[in-house]
Amino acid sequence: SDGSPLTGYTRSGSCVDLQDDAGSHHICINLHSMSSSGMNFCQVTGQSDWCSSSMPCHEDKYQSCQVENWCVCQWAFASYIEKAGGCDAIQYIQCDAINMQALSAYASSTQDKHKEALECIYERCMQS
Numbered sequence: 001s002d003g004s005p006l007t008g009y010t011r012s013g014s015c016v017d018l019q020d021d022a023g024s025h026h027i028c029i030n031l032h033s034m035s036s037s038g039m040n041f042c043q044v045t046g047q048s049d050w051c052s053s054s055m056p057c058h059e060d061k062y063q064s065c066q067v068e069n070w071c072v073c074q075w076a077f078a079s080y081i082e083k084a085g086g087c088d089a090i091q092y093i094q095c096d097a098i099n100m101q102a103l104s105a106y107a108s109s110t111q112d113k114h115k116e117a118l119e120c121i122y123e124r125c126m127q128s
Contacts, residue, residue, distance in 0.1 A: 015071035015099045024105065025071040027121075028097035029090070032068050036089040044084050045076055069094045074102040078117035087120035095125030 042051035054064035106118035
């Protein structure tokens with residue numbers, strides 16, 4: 001959308017599913033929102049703070065826009081929930097932008113943190 005950077009593995013603006021996307025960038029979170037700790041996704045997961053950076057804009061790739069809604073790796077998202085202290089402690093999820101492949105992968109996983117990620121998405125996105 002206008003004023004937003006190009007997100008997604010392909011920088012198309014969508015959390016698409018592609019075979020060569022080993023990180024499975026299928027979960028969209030709002031990086032402008034605040035977690036209960038005041039730390040963003042990058043800080044909690046120990047990444048360099050690209051979460052507070054600017055990237056090329058949708059409408060003009062030669063302009064920079066502040067990172068806001070961003071497709072993150074579904075595996076890092078599961079770790080994010082765990083490291084942040086649970087679903088209630090994380091930043092806002094852009095529910096309408098989640099790629100269904102993430103839900104399928106979490107549902108078929110036997111790892112507890114993936115089950116917790118799936119529960120978090122259902123709790124935040126699928127309850128009315």
